[in-house]
Amino acid sequence: MEGDAMMPDAEAEDAAPAGDAASEGAPAGLPDAVAAQEAARHANARSARASALLHDYVELIDDLLNVEGEARPTDIARRLGVSHATAIKAIARLKREGLAHSRPYRGVFLTEAGRALAAEVRARHRLVVDLLRALGVPEDVAESDAEGIEHHVSGETLKAFERFLGR
Amino acid sequence: MEGDAMMPDAEAEDAAPAGDAASEGAPAGLPDAVAAQEAARHANARSARASALLHDYVELIDDLLNVEGEARPTDIARRLGVSHATAIKAIARLKREGLAHSRPYRGVFLTEAGRALAAEVRARHRLVVDLLRALGVPEDVAESDAEGIEHHVSGETLKAFERFLGR
DNA sequence: GGCAAAATGTAGCCTTGGCTTCATCATGGG
DNA sequence: CCCATGATGAAGCCAAGGCTACATTTTGCC
Numbered sequence A, B: 001m002e003g004d005a006m007m008p009d010a011e012a013e014d015a016a017p018a019g020d021a022a023s024e025g026a027p028a029g030l031p032d033a034v035a036a037q038e039a040a041r042h043a044n045a046r047s048a049r050a051s052a053l054l055h056d057y058v059e060l061i062d063d064l065l066n067v068e069g070e071a072r073p074t075d076i077a078r079r080l081g082v083s084h085a086t087a088i089k090a091i092a093r094l095k096r097e098g099l100a101h102s103r104p105y106r107g108v109f110l111t112e113a114g115r116a117l118a119a120e121v122r123a124r125h126r127l128v129v130d131l132l133r134a135l136g137v138p139e140d141v142a143e144s145d146a147e148g149i150e151h152h153v154s155g156e157t158l159k160a161f162e163r164f165l166g167r
Numbered sequence C: 001g002g003c004a005a006a007a008t009g010t011a012g013c014c015t016t017g018g019c020t021t022c023a024t025c026a027t028g029g030g
Numbered sequence D: 001c002c003c004a005t006g007a008t009g010a011a012g013c014c015a016a017g018g019c020t021a022c023a024t025t026t027t028g029c030c
Helices: A010-015 A017-022 A032-068 A073-080 A084-096 A112-134 A139-152 A155-164 B017-022 B032-068 B073-080 B084-096 B112-134 B139-152 B155-164
Strands: A100-102 A108-110 B100-102 B108-110
Touching: A032 A073, A032 A084, A032 A100, A032 A108, A032 A112, A032 A139, A032 B032, A032 B073, A032 B139, A073 A084, A073 B032, A084 A100, A108 A112, A112 A139, A112 A155, A139 B032, A139 B139, A139 B155, A155 B139, B032 B073, B032 B084, B032 B100, B032 B108, B032 B112, B032 B139, B073 B084, B084 B100, B108 B112, B112 B139, B112 B155
Parallel strands: none
Antiparallel strands: A100 A108, B100 B108
16 A cells, blocks of 8 residues: 655655745744634534534425425435434434424424424525526536535525525 | 424324325325435435545645645644544544555645645635635635535536636 | 653544334234 | 234444543754
């Protein structure tokens, strides 16, 4: 795995680093404020990633309730492409977070909060898809990319999308 | 947590569901193909989420190497807003995946593959930011949203962005 | 040259979100 | 009416990605 050409790696850095970027007029490394700002951005992305799952479930459950009249764990699992056990654990989490409720062997239902979140998520999803379509992305690709993008679009950006689409 | 107005929830659904959507001309529930397609989209988003972390590390390490001449775990951790231990574990994973190499107490370096990935990730990041800016999103918001969005933009969509930006 | 502080690395813990496996419940066909 | 079958739920495993606490190494300062 490493008997190959390793290029100049360790010895060189030993001598060069500090004198190059750090010791001139500029402060060593980066200003703390800049690093902090970047850290905040990453923290933000991480938390969006964390709620993305919940959003997907809520969105799907809402859809199932509207279209099919009921949302059963097996269907949820099938549509998300996960095992039913995984879906059930996620549903338990939704309940813990006050987004859904259910009783054993009955379907899953959304609370007020869950419905509100579903509406918001769906609106966002549609807007992202519409924007991508408007930029010339083919339908299916737009749908697929939106699935990931939608969770990271801030309110500000959402407004910009609306403006661009002329709404 | 629930002593409030729970509205009609469980009893009603018992009677309505099957007769409504399933038993008329249409096939019960959804066509399997549609569900499979949706499942694929979600699987796709999940896998993008999984690689997002690695991409962030690679991108940052590349940046540190270019700007500072070296990438040290502590700096990486600071810029990402995580503890140094977390960063070190992630670096170990990068090494496992052949994207980086390092020896104890020396900095971290990217392999060929790592550098290639970094270039790709950075290009994508810039393009997403530029697009958002072009749509009227303020600089800092664009930068922040891009951090999450960039990992979910397919090649097709990327091309559409380029086209739109007139490149 | 030696020691203290800072950087690095290690170990162990927690939660999430996957999975499989097994037990239990509900329902419909014979 | 009863049982087979399929849906549901529970338990336990695993990897990832956080953390804190502790150990070790480098480094720089005196």
